[in-house]
Amino acid sequence: MKQIRALVKEKNEDAYASYLLLEKHPCAQADYKMEGPFDTISRDGKFAYTKSKMERDFSAVYLNALMWGITGNEAHARKSAEVLAAYARVLKRIPNTNDAPLLAGLEGFKIVYALELLKHTWRKMPEDDYKDALRMFTKIFLPVLDTFYDRNPYTNGNWGTIVTKTYMAAAIHLDDRNMYEKARAFYLDGRDNGTLAHYIDGETGQIQESGRDQSHCMLGIGAMATVCELAWQQGDDLYSAKNNRLLKGYEYVARYNLGYDVPFVKWTDITGKYCDWNEVSDKARGRYMYVFEIAYNHYVNRMGLPMPFTKQVLEQLRPEGYDRDQPGFGTLLFNEGAVGRKFVHPGGLHTLADLERMKMMVAQGQHPWAESWVELQKDPWAQSTFEPRPMMNMGNSRQKASADAHAAYLNAIRWYVSGDEAYARCAVNICNAWSETVNQIPKARQDQGLLGIPISEFAMAAEVLRVCPLWKKDDFERFKDMMVEYLYPVSHEFLQTHGGGNVDYCWTNWDACNMVALVAIGVLCDRPDIYREGIEYFKHGLGNGSIGNAVPYLHRMEDGTVLGQWQESGRDQEHAMLGVGFLGTFCQIAWNQGDGLFAYDHNRLLAGAEYVARHNQMRGVPFTYYNNSQGLNNRWPSINGLGRLEDRPVWEMIYNHYEVLKGIPAPYSKRMAELLRPEHGSKDHFGYGSLTFSLRPSNYPLLPTPEVPVGLRTEISIGQIRVDWEPSAGYFANGYIVQRSEAGRSEFKDIAVYKEKVTNWFIDTHIEAGKTYEYRVAAVNKTGTSRFSECVRATAISEGEWPQEWAYGEIGDVVGGKVAYADVQEGTFRLECREGFMGNGVENTPFIYRKIKGDFSFSCRVNAIKGYVSECGLMAKETLAGGGNAVTMTLGHFGRRFARMGWSVKGEKKRHFAIGNTYTWVPAWFKLVRVGRVFYAYESTDGVNWFYVHSTRMDMPVEIYVGMIGSFREGKGGNYVVLDHISID
Incomplete structure (x- = not known):
């Protein structure tokens, strides 16, 4: 409204011309003579004689409220309130005739607009008059709109759009979120001809009523634009819905009414009743309604999108006036381009x-x-x-x-x-x-x-x-x-x-x-x-x-x-x-x-x-x-x-x-x-x-001291003990302190302090085989620190004898390769190496393997990686010598995070890959499955839920070598990978 007043004050050429039309309109006069009120109003049937009279009266309600907002002349506010009060005292019903939803939608919008403006800008509005007028709307008009929504679709699309614009306006005035969402959902995808999904074709912009006549098309898209503008003022962008479909509808209507050809497709509407139109109708072609500025203002002035045909229409039509069934006077009311966008300063991150x-x-x-x-x-x-x-x-x-x-x-x-x-x-x-x-x-x-x-x-x-x-x-x-x-x-x-x-x-x-x-x-x-x-x-x-x-x-x-x-x-x-x-x-x-x-x-x-x-x-x-x-x-x-x-x-x-x-x-x-x-x-x-960014005071610190961590448990592997615990009760912790002591000594020392880190596990690698350790955890936040948890005890595992079915070999040139085994986590191997690289045409790797005949399913978990390990995982190979057919499922490549199936064909230097999850972090589970000549690869985060990666046909003998590999670079010590949960079926 502030901008509208500025346009009038500055006498902006087109906008002011539109204002003059408003100012001179008979229904916008502060001395307007009411033609009602009536106890029954209708557009058709027995009480059709009230149609034009009550339409003028409700237009006076709307236009006088608008004039009050622009001019500040209280006479207009009084006139708007006077007509509302008169109808509120007398009106009893809207008969259930065919046009009842149209009446409730078209005239109800004018009532709600006036109520919204008067309530928030005219302090002298009598409280009883406001309540009576609102009661009239909610008890007489609103039920008609609800009935329309409840019925199976039966009308052309403009009906649904008109009902929805008033329903949404009412939702906003009543501050009713459920009503708003109902109107919004109906507008977008409701089962009716009057919804965005069904009124406008998403490819061409053809209107559901394009084969009927042009005036009803304009009536429908105008009501849709009103819905979008109401939502926009609430911070909700419906204009852009379904890829700016409303814009396409406007451009289609504008283009045809300017005299250009447009595509037309015969379609079946939602009701199945309005499907006999074989071509776009020329009825009312070129007779424009005042509905174009509202859409043009948004798409062009606000958003900078082109609307060339709508622009041509407006060049003929401006200044927009008023035709009773739309907000009208769009050159005045919807004209942000006339004054240009004025930014708030400062208004970047902070005002x-x-x-x-x-x-x-x-x-x-x-x-x-x-x-x-x-x-x-x-x-x-x-x-x-x-x-x-x-x-x-x-x-x-x-x-x-x-x-x-x-x-x-x-x-x-x-x-x-x-x-x-x-x-x-x-x-x-x-x-x-x-x-x-x-x-x-x-x-x-x-x-x-x-x-x-x-x-x-x-x-x-x-x-x-x-x-x-x-x-x-x-x-x-x-x-x-x-x-x-x-x-x-x-x-x-x-x-x-x-x-x-x-x-x-x-x-x-x-x-x-x-x-x-x-x-x-x-x-x-x-x-x-x-x-x-x-x-x-x-x-x-x-x-x-x-x-x-x-x-x-x-x-x-x-x-x-x-x-x-x-x-x-x-x-x-x-x-x-x-x-x-x-x-x-x-x-x-x-x-x-x-x-x-x-x-x-x-x-x-x-x-x-x-x-x-x-x-x-x-x-x-x-x-x-x-x-x-x-x-x-x-x-x-x-x-x-x-x-x-x-x-x-x-x-x-x-x-x-x-x-x-x-x-x-x-x-x-x-x-x-x-x-x-x-x-x-x-x-x-x-x-x-x-x-x-804080908008209201708060106690500080805000959260209570976190409770003692519970559920501590350990997982033992070669060279490491992992400690896990349940997340902080209530999620009040913003960090943890992990302490360790050798069993029986009670000399606990911090081994990890998590500050603003709520990861609920820790991996202890500074351990000695055979020693038993006790771990405990406290939860911390900015209020304080909890007591330490009950201790959990774990003994660092010593290396043991390998299962006899497994063997160790080296393919190609391998430096410093060795293997350790422990009978934990369903079998754990640590594969260590200084140098042994696999790549295109290069096959140097330590290999923990066993022979398997026929079909199999082989899986393991990559539990830990340290040092210069560029690839690790599973391999099935026809020979222990270099070359030969081979299939792998490994973790490696960029940042050692690509899970991928690989395969090599004898005689080819290139190694082929199919990429799995590209951001895979240990622990990670891999599986290779052989079914005849086809090999399948899978990956998982837990060994239970498996994801298919790829499959490839590969000719191999019935008995082949299956096992675990690693690719190591840089020639330095301390490089290893730990693989466990080994399963072969």
């Missing part, structure tokens, strides 16, 4: 209100701001003595650039909170040094996409610093020029080309840091086009940074909550949390500019954050197989980095937005925030969220 809150809460010593402020002051990058290290080419070291950006941001925050100008001068000095030095588009030696991290950080730091009077205007302008001329192209190009790779090849965090850069630069430099570029990528980008790809799968849990599997959850947990932080930052910037992307796609970001948070609290999560053009073959959530919380201070931002601000439960994100509070900084995130 002025945020900065003031930090300052006030620290001054008052409120928790948790005070504790986080203490932490920030300790940060080496938050010191006023920090010296920048600018580079002409930022790509020479993104890490050094990022450190400087962090220092600029932290010093800016420290200045604002403390008032000490030394920190402001430091931040200004950093920014000026870089803007004076950078003279080229950065080129990184590697990982060009990750330059988005320092680029986004510099933009966010400068947006905070822009309020500092010590930053001279010319210096600030030079900094902005640097951001646009040299740094923006990096992020723009990466999201367009991904370095020439496949669009889905890069991880979410690579896309996400560049998306943050786009919106941050857009805000800083007042560039709506750059800002929109980032927003559109979040919604519709093809890469893994778009929210639908970042959270590719949703899992509904038994308690009804929804968890969103994160794109990098099968990779490792450090990068999964990194991506959550980047996209949270992205949404925070958008939120500060009025765009509710936190809520986008049913709070999909929250679903993803909750999944990652839950998994890293050592709680189980479901997992759906995930793959992309890398051939990831992720079959389970990765344990790499699991439970390590120390480097990802991103959770206060997520928790405070969803749960504190919006009241949406975020239990796992909340617990992460509690475990880390007060948040510190990190190299990839500004951090200190307990200071910068």
Whole structure:
């Protein structure tokens, strides 16, 4: 409304012309003479005589409320309320005639609009009149809408769209989430012609009523646009649903009505009643309704998308007026392009209100701001003595650039909170040094996409610093020029080309840091086009940074909550949390500019954050197989980095937005925030969220002292003892202390101290064979430390005699190969070697083997790897000599994390591979199965649930050699692999 008033005040040409139409409309007059009220109203049947009269009366309700909002003239507010009150006193029913849903939808919308505006802007609205009018709507109009929803579909599509626009408006006014979700679900996929799925063809944009006439098509898409606009104002983007399908519908209608040909397909509608149209109807062709500005404003003005045919229609139609069945006056009401987007400043990661809150809460010593402020002051990058290290080419070291950006941001925050100008001068000095030095588009030696991290950080730091009077205007302008001329192209190009790779090849965090850069630069430099570029990528980008790809799968849990599997959850947990932080930052910037992307796609970001948070609290999560053009073959959530919380201070931002601000439960994100509070900084995130994002005071420390760990158990293997325990009761621990003593001595010493790490196991390798040890564990958090647990005892195993069926051999050139065996974990071998490498045309490996005739199933667990082991696992081979046919299932390749089946054919130098899970970490289980001439390979995380990798046909003798191998490099000692749980069937 503020913008509408500005358009009128400035007498913007087209918008003001639309206002003049409103001002002159007979139903918009403060002295309008009511034609009712009636005790019964209807569009058809016995009471059809009331149709035009009551339509004008309810238009007067709507238009006078609108005039009140624009002009502030109370006479209009009184007139709107007067007509409402009159009908509320008299109206008794809407008869159950054919057109009843249309009446309730078309006129009900006008009533709800007026009630919403009057309730929140006109304090003189008589309370009884408001309650009576609301009662009239809920008791007479709303039941008609509910009846329509309850019936089997029976109408053309415009009916459902009209009903839904009013139902959603009512849901918003009544603050009824269930009603809202009902309207939303119906709009998207309801079983009716009047839903997005069934009213508009997703390929061509053809309308369900295109064969009927053009006016009803415009009526339907206009109502759909109204639904989308209502949702948009609630932070819910329905405009983009089903790949901007509404835009396609508008363009189809506009194109045909302009005189162009359009494709037409005869289709069967939901009811089966409206299927006789063989071609697009020319009835009412070129007779435009006032429904085009609302869609054009969103898709073109807000989002920067093309609507060439709709634009041509508006060039003929402007200024839009009013035709009774739509909001109308769109050139005035939906015209954000006329004034251009005005950004909130500061409005990057923090607004002025945020900065003031930090300052006030620290001054008052409120928790948790005070504790986080203490932490920030300790940060080496938050010191006023920090010296920048600018580079002409930022790509020479993104890490050094990022450190400087962090220092600029932290010093800016420290200045604002403390008032000490030394920190402001430091931040200004950093920014000026870089803007004076950078003279080229950065080129990184590697990982060009990750330059988005320092680029986004510099933009966010400068947006905070822009309020500092010590930053001279010319210096600030030079900094902005640097951001646009040299740094923006990096992020723009990466999201367009991904370095020439496949669009889905890069991880979410690579896309996400560049998306943050786009919106941050857009805000800083007042560039709506750059800002929109980032927003559109979040919604519709093809890469893994778009929210639908970042959270590719949703899992509904038994308690009804929804968890969103994160794109990098099968990779490792450090990068999964990194991506959550980047996209949270992205949404925070958008939120500060009025765009509710936190809520986008049913709070999909929250679903993803909750999944990652839950998994890293050592709680189980479901997992759906995930793959992309890398051939990831992720079959389970990765344990790499699991439970390590120390480097990802991103959770206060997520928790405070969803749960504190919006009241949406975020239990796992909340617990992460509690475990880390007060948040510190990190190299990839500004951090200190307990200071910068907290919205309400909290007791500190917040969590109770964790309870004593229980369920301790040990697993003994050659050279190691693994200790496991149950996760902290209530998940209150943010770390553990593991102690050990030799049995009977009671001299316990720390052997592991987990700080901000909740991994519930420890592997002790500093043991002596034959000795018995006692272990105990205490749980810690920032409140205190629990008592130590009951002790668990384990004896380090000594090497024993091999089972006689096993033998050791060496294929090719092997240096320092030897084997140890212990009768634990269903048979354990340790294979040690200094040098013995397998590769294309090279076959040098130590081999623990036995002979097997015929079909078999052979499995083992790779339990531990140390040193320069490039590959290890299972092998089946026809001969102990080099060459010959062989099949393997091993762990190795890049980063020693690829599980893969390999096979070699006699006479060929090339070794063939089929890739399994590409982020496999020990312990990992492998299996080879022979059935005749076909060999099958499998992998598992637990030896129970097996995943098929590949199969290959291979000619081998009936009796072959089957066993375990390792590939060792570098010629150094101390390289070994431990393999156990050996099973042959």
